[in-house]
Amino acid sequence: MKKTSSVPVHTKTSVMSTAVVQHIAKLANIPITSAEEKKLADGFTTTLGVVDQLKKLDTSTVEPTHQVTGLQNVLRDDGIDRDRMFTQEQALANALHTHNGYIVVEQILDQE
Amino acid sequence: MGTLNTLTLTDAIRKLHNNEITLDALYADVxxxxxxxxxxxxxxxxxxxxxxxSAEKGTLSLLRGVPIAVKDNFLTVGLPTTASSKVLDGFMPPYESTVTSKLKKAGGVIFGKTNMDAWAHGSSTETSDYGPTKNPRNPEHLPGGSSGGSAAAVAADMCIAAIGSETAGSIRQPSAWCGVVGLKPTYGRVSRAGVVAMGSSLDCPGPITKTVEDAAILLNVIAGQDKYDATTSPVQVPDFTKMLKTGVKGVRVGIAYIDHEKLVGTPAAKAVEQAAEVLQSLGAIVDRVPLSQTLKDNTILTPDYAIGVYTVVQRGEVSSNLARYDGIRYGHDRTHFGDEAKRRIMLGTFTLSKGYADKYYVKAQQVRSLYIQNFRQLFSRYDVLISPTSPGYALKLGASKDNPMFGELEDMLEEPSSITGLPGINVPCGHDKKTNLYLGLNIVSAQWNEGLVLRAGYAFEQNTYWNSWLKKDK
Structure with missing residues (x-):
């Protein structure tokens, strides 16, 4: 899934700030400590430095490739495959918290 | 105790079939x-x-009940599957991966699940949340990764054959470092269904084995279109063992990448030059393919750019694939991700975010197209390309620590073929007697040409002394 939330603009191409790191951590739902922020920012800066090398290649007339073997529109029959269905027991077997045959999740809506 | 654990898959099958050995004795030794x-x-x-x-049930089938080691990112009913991450600690899969299901149907036994870099993020097996695997050839050194456990299981004769998976180098590089054979099939040749997803446009399951013939046998079992993986191809699957022994006479071989600055004068480059001479002596037509910084006919585009392409594409796909781990339906919550997974998820999120997707993700996919064009032109001129698998011997334990680009740099020679979906095999092509470590030869061909890759690998292996299971006097 393509993420669409915007990230604070960082001006220098290959330097990533801790502010950007905090924002990405929020988007990606990755809990990080403030001690990790600086280390991550430095690591991303190194990595983006390598990625920035791609700018040297002219791709103005090149189409991007998303699928390398040329398959297109592979669809399955619109039906139920009973061989793949889980029983309720199987579906719940790995959930940490269950109640009366349901998976228990954290409340995300207000009580009213 | 006997030494039946040192049998190749080919020999184990033959001996079990002829009742020369018993399953009991084989299992006792393993x-x-x-x-x-x-x-x-x-x-x-x-x-x-x-x-x-389970082995007894397989005795009449092709694989005769032999024990096979499987990387821990393949879902296996009855055996926990963690992808070496604490997020999946204790996870018991409710369904079976297509690959392991095919192995079982062919009479193979999933003997155990092997350690790997957590989520297959790495090239050392050091990022595993369950501690690093050590290289059986020299335990002070890394086995490589991410399929380091599977390659090590083969090298240590702790199985008869193994299965790994590769996104860019994860089968071939640990195979090179452990002195074993590893085949990365064409993307879509082998089903990804039931494999913990990493980079979905790149991931390829494949065999890690003692010999090339063993790899051909396993590829026969696991290849083919699968209704549970829409990216598997309808292209026909030949019998890969059939053409295996027909030699390389007239095969056009291009030597690639050894003029790269990181390789000039290295033992890895020399080993590949010697390998080229061996292939030439067997009748292959050998030629050097010059390295180029831009797309140009009859030259090979430097792997340097593939590092950037792979980094962006793979991290983008990682951020999407690992978004599903919420600790609700299965597994533990996102506080359990290790450092490497955090880095990859976050960078992928960044490069796919608004304002940056065109700059990073689309650009990377465009350069990916350049590599495809480059290989298409080269494979009109050459049948296979050869290069070192890794720039050098297995590095020491600890080498990957605190290096956010460790894997990308170690796997730079596999990345161009991975981002373009090509098949490639690692076969041992050098050995350092002092350290007991190996060098690997990477043989790559056009899509769906695993048959030729195996044939070239077999011819090389049978006419050299590098494979430790093929006893020959030097």
Whole structure:
């Protein structure tokens, strides 16, 4: 899934700030400590430095490739495959918290 | 105790078929190797207690009940599957991966699950949340990764054959470092269904084995279109063992990448030059392919750019694939991700975010197209390209620590073929007697040409002394 939330603009191409790191951590739902922020920012800066090398290649007339073997529109029959269905027991077997045959999740809506 | 654990898959099948050996004796020797070595090498994360019982059911099928080690990112009913991450600690899959299901149907036994870099993020097996695996050839060194446990299981004769998966180098590089054979098939040749997803446009399951013939046997079993993976191809699957022994006479071989600045004068480059001479002496037509910084006919585009392409594409796909781990339906919550997974998820999120997707993700996919064009032109001129698999011998334990680009740099020679979906094989092509470590030859061909890759690998292996299972006097 393509993420669409915007990230604070960082001006220098290959330097990533801790502010950007905090924002990405929020988007990606990755809990990080403030001690990790600086280390991550430095690591991303190194990595983006390598990625920035791609700018040297002219791709103005090149189409991007998303699928390398040329398959297109592979669809399955619109039906139920009973061989793949889980029983309720199987579906719940790995959930940490269950109640009366349901998976228990954290409340995300207000009580009213 | 005997040494039946050192049998190749080919020999084990033949001997079981001819009743020259019994399954009991075979399992006794494999179990004995595991008991004596596993705690020191840290290869198996889980083992099937009933493996031998399952083996009896397979005796009349192709694989005759032989024990196969499987990387811990393949879902296996009855055996925990963690992808070496604490997020999936204790996870018991409710369904079976297509690959392991095919192995079982062919009479193979999933003997145990092997350690790997957590989520397959890495090239050392050091990012595993269950500790690093050590290289059985020299335990002070890394086995490579991410399929380091599977390659090590083969090298240590703690199984008869193994299965790994590769996104960019994860089968071939640990195979090179452990001195074993590893085949990365064409993207879409082998189903990804039931494999913990990493980079979905790149991931390829494949065999890690003692010999090239063993790899051909396993590829026959696991290849083919699968209705549970829409990216598997309808292209026909030949019998890969059939053309295996027909030699390389007239095969056009291009030597690639050894003029790269990181390789000039290295033992890896020299080993590949010698390998080229061997292939030439067997009748192949050998030529050097000059390295180029831009797309140009009859030259090979430097792998340097593939590092950037792979980094962006793979991290983008990682951020999407690992978004599903919420600790609700299965697994533990996102506080359990290790450092490497955090780095990859976050960078992928960044490069796919608004304002940056065109700059990074689309750009990377455009350069990916350049590599496809480059290989298409080269494969009109050459049948296979050869290069070192890794720039050097296995590095020491600890080498990957705090290096956010460790894997990308170690795997730079596989990345161009991975981002373009090509098949490639690693075969041992050099050995350092002092350290007991190996160098690997990477043989790559056009899509769906695994047959030729195996044939070239077989011819090389049979006419050299590098394979430790093929006893020959030097």
């Amino acid at each position: 179990n004995s190797a595991v008991s004596s070595k596993n705690s020191a090498l840290n290869i198996y994360l889980a083992q099937d207690k009933y493996a031998e019982k």
